[in-house]
Amino acid sequence: MTERLQRFRALAHKELLATVKEKTSRMILIGPLVLYIILFGYIASFNLDRVPYALCDLSKSAVSTQFVQAIDNNRIFERVGTYHSLAQVRHAVDEANALLVVVIPENFADTVYEKKSATIQVIIDGRNSTTAQLAAGYLGVIAEAFNARVLGLESFLTPRLLYNPNSITQWFIMPGLIAMLSMLQVLILSALSVAREREQGTFEQLLVSPYRTIDLLLAKAYIPMVIGLFQGTLIFLVDLWWFDIPMAGSVWVLYFALLIFMTAIVGLGLAISAYSETMQQGLLLVFVFMVPMVLLSGLFAPVQNMPEWLQLLTYADPLRFALTTIRRVYLIGIGFTEVIVGLWPVILMALVTLPLAYYFFKKRL
């Protein structure tokens, strides 16, 4: 047994060197990490950084000026144009690049003083309706604050967000990135490992060695998982210290969830790898699996918004459950049992992919 363990260690060492010493695989270790942190951390955000808006004040009264001041005092709103008639409003969107146009009607002042509802029309550029609607939501908050401060009206409904009180998109995206990026690495590295040996002709050498199939497979699974965990850890540290996202759960539970997820993924990767003849084919298959997995995972758009039939399909997507579970561990702090309950489709998947990898591997011997 000790001899077998020693042999296994030698094999794992060889796998590590084969991965780290090769220029191509070294490149995918660092490049994506940096790029993804910048892009997902700063650009993939529904917290609007600035809202270019145009103003069309037809009321020109003391109250309307006061309201406009309230908008301008807000750091986010940036006035890019001022117009005096409705006919010019189209220009605001066409030329001034405004995300929205605030139109204050002529009878605005009267309705405010008569304690009726004083409507302000906001014309939104629907070329990106989600962002534009969020911008209108910000304006709603300004209006509410204005009502309370100037008109002394108390707001009727107070919303409160659990787990992410300020509704920061980074808190949603970045913990998910831990799972996303480890998956990317594990899948590519494991999918290439067997295929590479086969392409370079070293596979036969492994076959004549005294290793058992299971040992070979374990060594092939072990290294991608170590690298995946390492990358996941880097993202986790960036989340914690760079983006200052408070960790509510325990680190052990986080790694436990990540480990279950990566076991399923490494099984998939090795199955692909043992199945493919060449690295090329392996990569193509990874691509075919990965794109739908990312799309259906709810990384950007919630799964609940999908049509029913597509939601059913997401049960085959381990990333969907990993994202939810890791977010819950990170932001809510759920425990081991809840992780297992939440990850049941992933566990099921691991139970399918690992034997499948073994089967393809064995068949090829």
Next chain:
Amino acid sequence: MSEFLTHVRALCIKETRQIIRDKSAILLGVVLPVILIFLFGFGLSFDVQNIRLGIVKEQSSQATTLYTQAFRANSTFDHVSVFPSRTRAFDALKSFDIEAVVIFDPNQKVQLIIDGLDAPRATMVTNVVMQTMASASAAQGVTTPGVQIVPRIWFNEGAESRWYLVPGLMVIILTMTGTMLTGLVIAREWERGTMEALLATPVSAFALIASKTIPYFLLAMVGWLLCLLSAIFIYEIPVRGSLALITLSSIIYLFFCLGLGLMISAITRSQFLSSQITLLASFVPALLLSGFIFDLRSAPAWADTLAHLFPPVYYLELLKVGFLTGGMTSLMIKDLIILTFFAVLTLTVSVQLNQKRVRK
């Protein structure tokens, strides 16, 4: 010149046969776009659906009954359950059975507590709950005093996210298939050692690039056409600008993508490296830097500047003019010029890179 044409024709025939016999190019150029447009088109939506709402009535009144009915009547809510007490509702919220609770407390106030794990969705849920309650009270003739914001959406009156997401999809699909297709071809010739054979022929670098571009251009256009047809007929995106603009900008952009792929392929001379770089250099910018999901006007200023260094932004703007708005002539001309510049740039560079040299 006629010699040049003969060369190009002969090489195009070779390339076409390779495409037909290899199948993986057809998979990448035609099948993948169709799968993507279905998955993306149906799967990616920012229109809130299936909200699971809980209601706690600490004091039953006419108003609370009215609101409950309004929530139940709204199809955005999947199910609306009434809880006898706050604790029961919070338990349901904590076990993720519901995602938001509306609490009507004794002094006529309303509290809304939402599961904020998915923060963007939570914001949208808040908006839907508030709108539903506002329109319910408006229907009863109750006016709320104070300043109210009434949004009106231009170019996309129903505020369907699909209307702006599907044109964005075309950017992604064209980028991915276009760059991937040519990203592999020159690297493949090098890896298989057939590049030396090509270099030994009297074919010029220009003819070589032309023959690598034309067949893949046609293949990618088939995939693109399928996307366009599904955008118009399945997703029912209106064409308010012009189909000519959509087609023209797509052709120019596709040339850019093919040129980029050839460039990467000629530099790396390895299929693996090439596909990695292609993924990083084309797909990610197309997804995140085009303003496809996240509007660049509201992103940090540096991100906006960064994004404008890549062509997907301009192509997406053109598509949105073509599909949703129409008009905007000055923007259109500016974007077309920039896109053409990028296309000429990548194609010229790839001709340069493929000058006959065995060593790099």
